[in-house]
Amino acid sequence: MFFSQAGARPRRWEASQSEHKKWVEVFKACDEENKGYLSREDFKVAVLMLFGYKPSKIEADAVMSSVDPNTSGILLKEFLDIVRKKKEAQLYRNEIRHIFTAFDRHYRGYLTLEDFKKAFKQVAPKLSERIILEVFREVDQDSDGHVSFKDFEYAMNYGQK
Numbered sequence: 001m002f003f004s005q006a007g008a009r010p011r012r013w014e015a016s017q018s019e020h021k022k023w024v025e026v027f028k029a030c031d032e033e034n035k036g037y038l039s040r041e042d043f044k045v046a047v048l049m050l051f052g053y054k055p056s057k058i059e060a061d062a063v064m065s066s067v068d069p070n071t072s073g074i075l076l077k078e079f080l081d082i083v084r085k086k087k088e089a090q091l092y093r094n095e096i097r098h099i100f101t102a103f104d105r106h107y108r109g110y111l112t113l114e115d116f117k118k119a120f121k122q123v124a125p126k127l128s129e130r131i132i133l134e135v136f137r138e139v140d141q142d143s144d145g146h147v148s149f150k151d152f153e154y155a156m157n158y159g160q161k
Contacts, residue, residue: 015084023083026050027076037073040064050083051090093153100152110146 015023026049030042038046040060047055055063063082067074074082103111103119111119116136120127139147139155147155 015087019087020080023050023080024076027079035072037071037075038079039073043074043079046079046083047086051086096153096156097149099156100149103152110148111152112146116147 026046027038030038030046043063044055044060047053063074067078100111103115105115105118113133113136117129117132120132136147139151141151141154
């Protein structure tokens with residue numbers, strides 16, 4: 001499983017001071033009644049403000065179920081940790097997208113075996129064609145001869161969770 005080593009996640013990402021300050025400001029803005037915590041709806045608004053999308057019911061449920069049951073919502077410390085993890089995942093996904101785009105020299109939205117061969121010749125010139133073919137087949141989940149971004153992202157994340 002070649003990509004389990006290649007797709008190693010970066011170390012824990014830390015926010016800059018200005019980013020951290022922004023997150024605290026968003027928390028305070030969404031905690032309109034100064035309760036000291038964010039309700040489910042407050043959290044959805046905060047994510048919309050920071051990431052530009054409204055979290056799904058499943059995502060909101062997952063977050064709310066991870067909150068300390070002795071509190072009525074998400075405390076600032078928990079919120080900052082959630083946002084940091086979301087930002088870290090966003091940056092990692094963008095990095096994977098960047099790598100995929102670099103491999104997709106013809107901007108087709110998928111990679112062919114030829115794209116793989118060219119990319120691997122640059123990053124691992126001593127890899128045999130047989131190994132490159134094996135990796136391609138492993139990553140091409142639906143065996144259609146193309147590696148979509150979804151296939152590529154899955155391979156890069158394989159064994160990382």
